[in-house]
Amino acid sequence: MSRFVVFVVLLVLGGIGWGGCGSDATPAAEKATKSRATKQISQESNQSATENTGGLSEFELKHGIGPIKKKLTLGKIDSKLVGKGKKIFELKCSACHELDSRRVGPPLRDVLGHRTPEFVMNMMLNPDEMIKRHPEVKKLLAEYLTVMTFQNLSVEDARAVLEYLRWAHQQGKK
Numbered sequence: 001m002s003r004f005v006v007f008v009v010l011l012v013l014g015g016i017g018w019g020g021c022g023s024d025a026t027p028a029a030e031k032a033t034k035s036r037a038t039k040q041i042s043q044e045s046n047q048s049a050t051e052n053t054g055g056l057s058e059f060e061l062k063h064g065i066g067p068i069k070k071k072l073t074l075g076k077i078d079s080k081l082v083g084k085g086k087k088i089f090e091l092k093c094s095a096c097h098e099l100d101s102r103r104v105g106p107p108l109r110d111v112l113g114h115r116t117p118e119f120v121m122n123m124m125l126n127p128d129e130m131i132k133r134h135p136e137v138k139k140l141l142a143e144y145l146t147v148m149t150f151q152n153l154s155v156e157d158a159r160a161v162l163e164y165l166r167w168a169h170q171q172g173k174k
Helices: 002-019 027-052 058-063 079-093 117-125 127-133 135-144 155-173
Strands: none
Touching: 058 117, 079 155, 117 127, 117 155, 127 135
């Protein structure tokens, strides 16, 4: 019988302990629980935002991924640089791009109307990484179904092509 008595006592004590686990939590405990839940939601939201942007910084989202890491200061169009850029464009770009119509790649006369100069240069200088990581370039790939090949341009060459595209964009506005 003594085992039976011990069992009943333990059962009663357990019931009392169990009854204390209701929703009568103290305000401090409730705040701590809400705070943990809010932190978790915030972390999940931040993680989701990072996943949607591919982990890119705001600068990279707007200006592309590559060696151009600062906003360019562009002055008046340099006609000498335009000439050099036109030659490079004809040699390296025109197999896939035209100024005014779709070819293998998109037309480029108005590219500076919707992309920053830094983005355009980073695309010329770092197409592989841009294709892999940049959401806007991924959309272009889905539309044109052809990857832009690395053209082994120097920063100076890309700057010359950019100047040619600036000139072409300005000519198209007239």
